[in-house]
Every structure is written in structure tokens, then in C-alpha cells.
Amino acid sequence: MGVYNIQFLFLIAFCLRTVVGHGDHTCGRGWTVFNGNCYYFSTSAVPLKDALVYCHGLGANLLELQNAEEENWIDLHCRIRGYRYGVWLGICDHQLEGKFVSISNGKGISYSHWIRGEPNDYRSNEDCALYWYTLKGWNDTPCSGKINYVCKKAK
Numbered sequence: 001m002g003v004y005n006i007q008f009l010f011l012i013a014f015c016l017r018t019v020v021g022h023g024d025h026t027c028g029r030g031w032t033v034f035n036g037n038c039y040y041f042s043t044s045a046v047p048l049k050d051a052l053v054y055c056h057g058l059g060a061n062l063l064e065l066q067n068a069e070e071e072n073w074i075d076l077h078c079r080i081r082g083y084r085y086g087v088w089l090g091i092c093d094h095q096l097e098g099k100f101v102s103i104s105n106g107k108g109i110s111y112s113h114w115i116r117g118e119p120n121d122y123r124s125n126e127d128c129a130l131y132w133y134t135l136k137g138w139n140d141t142p143c144s145g146k147i148n149y150v151c152k153k154a155k
């Protein structure tokens with residue numbers, strides 16, 4: 001391929017980028033930016049472990065909500081995207097029942113927004129958690145459930 005053709009391809013790429021205008025190129029294609037972080041929204045609902053593997057493969061972590069502002073933004077996306085329940089949260093209480101910690105670093109969480117009566121560890125089988133957008137809060141749930149997910153990485 002000659003130099004001229006390569007320049008032409010660059011021109012096309014540049015024009016497409018201008019026309020399409022979606023996303024942020026420091027995050028990569030398919031990512032959405034919010035407050036300095038990059039978010040990837042799933043198109044399928046999967047068990048928690050699959051969501052963790054998928055996010056890891058993208059060089060990201062499963063979403064760990066940090067504050068109400070981020071939660072409201074995620075809520076909006078759940079609605080826009082028509083998610084059935086909501087999204088997985090990157091927290092679990094495998095090690096000590098009732099004490100939810102970050103899956104990415106094992107530390108306690110500084111922000112939480114449990115629905116009233118949750119976490120309830122229903123049938124002693126709820127060690128994972130989701131943001132349940134129809135009830136606008138968090139619920140612990142079995143890790144084997146199939147739920148949409150969001151991967152998050154720093155910009």
C-alpha cells in the first residue's frame with residue numbers, strides 16, 4: 001500500500017471519528033466516560049464470575065459504586081439500556097457473612113445504598129450484590145444469578 005493510500009485511510013478514520021463522535025478515545029471504542037472514569041456496559045446478563053472474568057479481560061474492574069452521583073448515572077443507563085434487573089456490584093461477603101467488601105482489593109466499602117431490609121442473605125445463599133434499578137438500591141443475591149454488568153477503569 002502506498003503512502004497516498006495510507007494518508008487517505010487516516011483521513012477516512014478522522015472523518016468517521018468526527019461524524020460518529022461517540023466515546024472517548026482515551027478509553028477506547030465501546031466505553032463511556034463519566035467523571036474521569038471509563039465504563040463498559042454489558043449487552044448480556046451473566047453470573048458474577050463471568051462478569052469478573054470479562055472485566056478483567058478488558059483491563060478493568062467490575063463496577064464498585066463510590067457515591068450517589070455515580071449510582072444515579074448508572075441508574076439512568078440501566079433504564080436507557082433496558083436492563084432487566086440492574087447491574088452486578090463488585091462486592092461480596094464470602095469471607096464474613098454480612099460484611100461486604102470490595103472484590104478488587106478486599107477492603108471494606110465506604111459507600112453503600114442497601115434497599116430497606118437488605119442485605120438479608122436469603123436462604124443463606126446471597127453473597128453477591130446488585131444495583132436493583134427498579135427498587136433504586138442494593139440487594140444481596142445469589143452469585144449464580146444472571147445479571148447485566150458494568151466494567152470500570154480509570155481514564
Ligand SMILES: [Ca+2]
Pocket residue numbers: 093097098121125126127128140
Ligand atoms: Ca451473604
Ligand SMILES: [Ca+2]
Pocket residue numbers: 118119120121122126139140141
Ligand atoms: Ca437479598
